[in-house]
Amino acid sequence: MSLLVGIVGAGPAGLLLARLLHRAGIDSVVFESRDREYVERRQRAGILEQATVDTLRAAGAADRLEREGIPHDGIDLVFDGAAHRVDFLGTTGARVWIYAQTEVVKDLIALRVADDLPLLFDTPVLALTDLDGRPTVHHAGGQVVCDYVVGADGFHGVTRGLVPGVVHERTFPYSWLGILADAPPVHHELVYAHSRRGFALASMRSPTVSRLYLQVPNGTEPWPDDEIWTELDHRLGDHHPQRGPITAKSVLPMRASVAETLRHGTLFLAGDAAHIVPPTGAKGLNLAAADVTLLAAAFDHLHRTGSPDLLDAYEHTALREIWRAEHFSHFMTTTLHLAPGQSEFDTQLQLAHLRHIVSSRAAATSLAENYTGTART
Structure with missing residues (x-):
């Protein structure tokens, strides 16, 4: 079954999804409102979970990460004036890596450009229509008819407002x-x-x-x-x-927010378009990677079998992971910060x-x- 997925947003979520789809033989078009220089310089998170690194490796996007990333096997907690180490590798067998989001984005852009695949910078999406059929992405240069659209354009992007439902915020x-x-x-x-x-x-x-x-x-x-x-x-x-x-x-x-609904017809939300976590738990980029890993697997399943079962399960499965990450980020934030008064x-x-x-x-x-x-x- 052939598919064309429109991806709104060339941040780490959108670019990683495009890479995973390409590896699965699925076509995609990435739309980004900003220019390439802005996207590659946008400062964000710098800590990658084990699962995120594993996904980048499987996607063939970890060569520079392997050379330049800094593995960390634990953290120090300082309180009562003293430092106490929490050992990640010894307790879980997993570690995290220091590797800036800007570098992840540069790597994924370079791969997509090298593969000569559609990556449209300076192309704001003006509207999305026919979300209950074959969705059409309208932009200043024309329009693209897709089979599905993924909104990975952030909290203030155009796609978030097209999915009805409550947004829980703190x-x-x-x-x-x-x-x-x-x-x-x-x-x-x-x-x-x-x-x-x-x-x-x-x-x-x-x-x-x-x-x-x-x-x-x-x-x-x-x-x-x-x-x-x-x-x-x-x-x-x-x-x-x-x-x-x-x-x-x-x-x-x-701040923190979670969209209660992650799908409207053929439009799916991922990354910051779906959720925001406070940075204390280092979950933002990693949660976005988890979202698109689920979506890539679901599109691959549809592509190979014709079954939409995994796509239909995306919202339920993703929200379980999102709330787990929100809980941990909230715990880290409220345990380590002093509230006013x-x-x-x-x-x-x-x-x-x-x-x-x-x-x-x-x-x-x-x-x-x-x-x-x-x-x-």
């Missing part, structure tokens, strides 16, 4: 002030810090570039450099960052939970399973 009472700095990483693995001054996270983009975050009140403007470094020193315990030039600053609001009672509950994680193999394993994504496999 906004958190704090934000992240994030920086990129030309400085060696604080530690060889990620550091998540609970402090009475607020949360901090020390991550990295490479052995010479650090990615660091501070919890700040909503509505905060970026701080001066010296204030950022001083506050990181206070919050990260014994993991004192080495200072270097700060090359980028941004403030990221913390938080009572000492609530702070002690957070600390009790953190002490339990690092003193119980079962609790540490649960965190490791969720962080590496093995809890969803």
Whole structure:
């Protein structure tokens, strides 16, 4: 059975789906409203779960990841002024990789261009029609009639509003002030810090570039450099960052959302068009990859057998994984951050939970399973 799938959005979700479909012998057209330079420079997540890396490998899209990605076998939790390691590899047999979303996107674009497959930059989708039949993608240059359309164009994209249904949302009472700095990483693995001054996270983009975050009140403007470094020193315990030039600053609001309905006729939602997770659990890119892995398998099943059973099951199957990831991200967020006006009672509950994680193999394993994504496999 021949198929043509229209994919709206050339982020990691849309590009990975296009790659998986191509490997399965299924045609697709990718529509992207922005130009290639913008898409390849768009800064987002940088932590890949084991399952995401396995999918990229199976798709033939992991060559540079294998050379340049930084494997992490655990994380440090800092609380009560001390660091405690949570061992991922020893408890689950899985690890995570540091490899920026920009690099994943560049790799997938390069593969699609090399294969001379349709990837239409600077092509905003103006409308989608006939979603109950053969959907038509209308854009400024014309129109393309498809068999199915996948909306992977993000929270503010055109496709999300075409799928009726409730969207469950939560906004958190704090934000992240994030920086990129030309400085060696604080530690060889990620550091998540609970402090009475607020949360901090020390991550990295490479052995010479650090990615660091501070919890700040909503509505905060970026701080001066010296204030950022001083506050990181206070919050990260014994993991004192080495200072270097700060090359980028941004403030990221913390929110979560899940669309209750992921399908309308021949239109399916995936990635940020379907859900947003707070970044504390490192789930955004990985959850998008899980969505399109399910969709690719469903389209492959339809292509080979003519049966739409897996496509019909997509919404139910995906939402189970989405809510699992939302729960973990919510747990990490609310356990590590101090809410405005938080009572000492609530702070002690957070600390009790953190002490339990690092003193119980079962609790540490649960965190490791969720962080590496093995809890969803």
